[in-house]
Amino acid sequence: MLLDTTGVARAVAIADAGYSQRRIVRMLGVPRTTVRDTIRRFRQTGLYTRRPGQGRHRCTSTRDDRFVVSDVLRNRFCTATEARTRLFEVRNVSVSERTIRWKLAERNLRAFRPARALQLLPQHRRPRLAFAREYGNWTMEQWKNVLFSNESRIALRGPDGRQRVYRRKKERFTPCAMTETVGYQGGSIMIWGGISYEARTELVIFDRGSVNAQRYVEEVLQDHVITFTTFIGENFRLMHDNARCHVARSFTEYFDEAGIQTLPWPARSPDLNPIQYTFGTILKDVFEQDYQRLRA
Template structure:
């Protein structure tokens, strides 16, 4: 800008060329005439409470203890530097280094034995392709409530109006009641959604109502290479259940415990829950809830299920990369 002005250009033309105001160009040229420099003049104000080296140290503390609050980091820094530094300053410094305070990812508690079992499972099936995974019937139970406490409800209000009556979310005990369901997904089809009539499932109910009524009729659809996937819930691993599966000749996978991220049907339950919440008419009774679940289960596209099953090789690779730990799935 200074060079263009000294060449005889007008300040307005220079401002238009750099998309700034004419006053900005005038101030820049005035500063150059007074100081002979292009840099900003020293500004007044409170000096920085931390240096660049101390800011890097704060970043290392945050990365070393990612669940530490900004107030905790500020106290630790004050004890070392013997200088006042607020938690808000710590937040600004961390944001400048690309760190943000975010909601953490959640996952089951995995012990060393769990991680070893998950690694052994993934190494066993790491070479499987989608063709092998398409022979598996992935099954699971889930529970849906009349009032789904998903934590996504928000309210627009003014300051001090938190306890106004119109700002309350009224919830009944046990969220108005719930229904447990069972379902299974396979590459080319899905089973009927079974609504459990009792609040819990034992081995006898699992054998008569689920294995006999749903799994056995579905097995011929896949063929002789059919394999049943089920988790390690007590009804699934009971001695009577194992004996029945052996009698009817249904093979099962040796599924590792605490591994919902490996079962693609968990994402189908999430789809079903979202579809239920997005219904124009929400169910008001357990009978209406059961009918709505069956209806929405039938609308889940098979292409979406195929996409989930096609992700099984990536899930195996993710578990191996995490050394048996939790994954993004």
């Protein structure tokens, strides 16, 4: 990877200030060999540019490089092979996939795994927009009256996809390089929890059977939500998603009898629920409390 004139000047100035090459690598975001060769070349020639005629002849022009970069920016999921084919079809320039990757790396474009998000259709976007317009101006005092709740299913022996094993080629099915699994992930448990601005509920574990509306009312609402309303006050509101047990007739009738107000939650909106980002912390606290209790 090569640095332009500005990058070379920055690297030399940072080195003259007494910083190490490792610090320069972190500041400029380039490989350590690039920093080493750049500073060495400047010490020898006193120039911020490369020596005349140094290096291999470039097989693409500046316009070709701009075409490759703009083509990839228009189609972010384009592969190096597809970009090479497009360059040959439009500009009649034949290069390798490795050259395409180098051209993109010079513009700080590298391939990563894409982030995943829920598919939002127009019928999902409209309720989300209406929800944001109605509750986007709420004050912190109003949000303090809301209990955010959610359920999560945990596979007892399900793989998380992050485990790695070191092996040689053709050792994929060697017993020491394999992991044992159980059909249907060896069972699972359902947990429920709720958080507010100042407190959280106890963690409810449904270890057996499915969770229907009746069980949800008996084990969650009566034992935890109703008692939590006295902590928040008369302006209490419950937030939950649109799971089947939440929209059943018996469930809504119980809400009407208990006088519990809920937030109209738009479909496919787990990113709007803050408890989605705190379940790990809640589970950690619960397990640490159980561990301390067992030690005592």
